Amino acid sequence: MKSFEHVYRLHRLMKRSRYPVPFERVMAELECSRATTKRVLAYLRDVLGAPLESSREPRGYHYSDAAYELPGFWFSAEELQSLLSLQQLLASFQPGLLDEALDPLRERLNQILKSQHLQTGQASRIRLLRAAARPPGAHFATLAAAVLQRKRVRIDYQARGKSERSAREISPQRLVHYRDNWYLDAWCHRAMGLRTFAVDCVCEAQLLDSAAQELPDTQLDEALGGSYGIFSGAPSATAVLRFAASRAPWVAAETWHPQQQGVWLPDGRYELSVPYHRDEELILDILRYGPEVEVLGPLALRMAVSKRLTQAAAQYR
Incomplete structure (x- = not known):
């Protein structure tokens, strides 16, 4: 040492x-x-x-003075190596997104590690696999700056599956990284309400001088964090899912929603209750488990999943 x-x-x-x-x-x-x-x-x-x-x-x-801190840049060897690994993980997590900004920090960490005769090339042994990730688009930096500087942004937005663009003025509230993709929670001044925008669907972005409209965290959490997945809106229903005993231990360890409730059944099966507002994303996650899950309710969700499974099975007849 x-x-x-x-x-x-x-x-x-x-x-x-x-x-x-x-x-x-x-x-x-x-x-x-x-x-x-x-x-x-x-x-x-x-x-x-x-x-x-x-x-x-x-x-x-x-x-005698609890506020004292060591002068300069002090880290243990383990912390330095962890910082370097995290920096390299971030680069692979969103390739090229922050490379230029992180280069000085990367170089400084390398110098400190080498001065302590520590290895600097082992972070490649940590693999970060990304699934269905989309590039954040050309306007990520502008939107991130608007969030941090609390400025409004004028955007052209083309929702996935739609051919036309819409021009909007928004007050960004939060950047969200969800399932390997970036989203922007913002107050839309055209719709006069909270909306969630996929960052990669922003075609144009112009940072404005006017201050963003501020919303309290409680309002954001209630409107955007109450339902399942990325879709906004207060919960309007609760999905009740029953998982087979073969899958139950894995599902019981997962967090589908902060307000979820789970119950073990005597025969080893597991029932999970999840609040939701829109069912598109929830249906996709249910379908991942195939015959190992049954939707007990609501009836509309049960019928929607049944319809999707019937349509999928028809492809193989």
């Missing part, structure tokens, strides 16, 4: 301890000899100016 690692561990120990830490515990935490422990204590106090003091009763070391 390098000397800066000793200092870092000692600093973290002092920050999280509510009471003076005995010398023996400091030595055990640093995993070094008595002499080295004394040198690290002295370095932290005398060179880095830490408010490190010792007390007789109770016996030990503590910070």
Whole structure:
């Protein structure tokens, strides 16, 4: 372990301890000899100016100023490697999206890791597989800037499955990354209501000088987060799904919705209740389980799933 690692561990120990830490515990935490422990204590106090003091009763070391932080850029070896891995994961998570902005950070992390004789090329051993992901489009940066700067945006939007574009002025509220794709929750000034836009369907985007209309988080959560999936709207029904015993352990460990309810049945099957507003996305997820799930209600959802399965089976007759 390098000397800066000793200092870092000692600093973290002092920050999280509510009471003076005995010398023996400091030595055990640093995993070094008595002499080295004394040198690290002295370095932290005398060179880095830490408010490190010792007390007789109770016996030990503590910070007299809990707000003290180490000067500069201090991370443990594990944290540095984790940061580098996360940075590379982000690059693969949305290829090219933030490469230019992250390049200086990537280079700085590489320099620090190399100075500590740590490997920098192991993040490729972490695989991130993306399914049905669409490129975020040319206007992601503009929309992200509008969200963070709290500005309105004028957009041309072409919904998937429609041939015509619509011009709208919107007040962006939140960017949402959902199932490997980006969405924008915004107040639409043309519709006078909250809408969710697929970012890749935005054809044009112009950042405006006017301030965005602010909506409280409670209103956003109620309007956009109450129902199943990405579709907005307060829940209007509750789907009751019964899963076969062979699939039940996996489904019981999944979160379909924050307000879901699950019940184990005596025969090992599992019933899941999920609130929803629009059923398009919910039907697709139900169909993934084929014969291992049955829709108990509502009747309209049960009939819709049955119709889709009948149509799918007809393709193979």
